[in-house]
Amino acid sequence: MLTDRAVEKKFKEAKITPDEPIFTTKDLMKIFHVHSQVSIEQFDKTGLITAFKTPQRQRFYTYNQIMYLKKLQILIKADFSFFAIKALIEYEKSEGRDPDAFIEGFSKFYKNYLYNSNRNTARKEKKNVRPPLKAATLKEIAETPATV
Numbered sequence: 001m002l003t004d005r006a007v008e009k010k011f012k013e014a015k016i017t018p019d020e021p022i023f024t025t026k027d028l029m030k031i032f033h034v035h036s037q038v039s040i041e042q043f044d045k046t047g048l049i050t051a052f053k054t055p056q057r058q059r060f061y062t063y064n065q066i067m068y069l070k071k072l073q074i075l076i077k078a079d080f081s082f083f084a085i086k087a088l089i090e091y092e093k094s095e096g097r098d099p100d101a102f103i104e105g106f107s108k109f110y111k112n113y114l115y116n117s118n119r120n121t122a123r124k125e126k127k128n129v130r131p132p133l134k135a136a137t138l139k140e141i142a143e144t145p146a147t148v
Helices: 005-014 025-031 037-046 063-077 082-094 099-127 138-143
Strands: 059-061
Touching: 005 025, 005 063, 025 037, 025 059, 025 063, 037 082, 063 082, 063 099, 082 099
Parallel strands: none
Antiparallel strands: none
């Protein structure tokens, strides 16, 4: 799952106290394989999660927040903007529904959609593959009768 052993160890230990803010922005960058700190801070700016800030303005995140972002990752992969995700969550709450149930349902639908579309694309590509043309030799051309 993770490539950095220190972050992986911290991630395993965080399961014991999931509400303790111990992950920095750099840790989240490693967990989500993101190369920009701004991308991680967008989650905080849009209100999807709220970072715990020190007096030096360093952001810390909890294990529960990371797991919540992992759920939202399927919406991000589906090209939903952070603001659209926030609007969907607020709409589900205003209708008295559980936003997590919506996210889970959408994830199942989207995974099936991706699986089926990838499978169908592979089938079409396999079907449309033509065998390579055989180059005729001079002998074969000479032996072929001419048609008038």
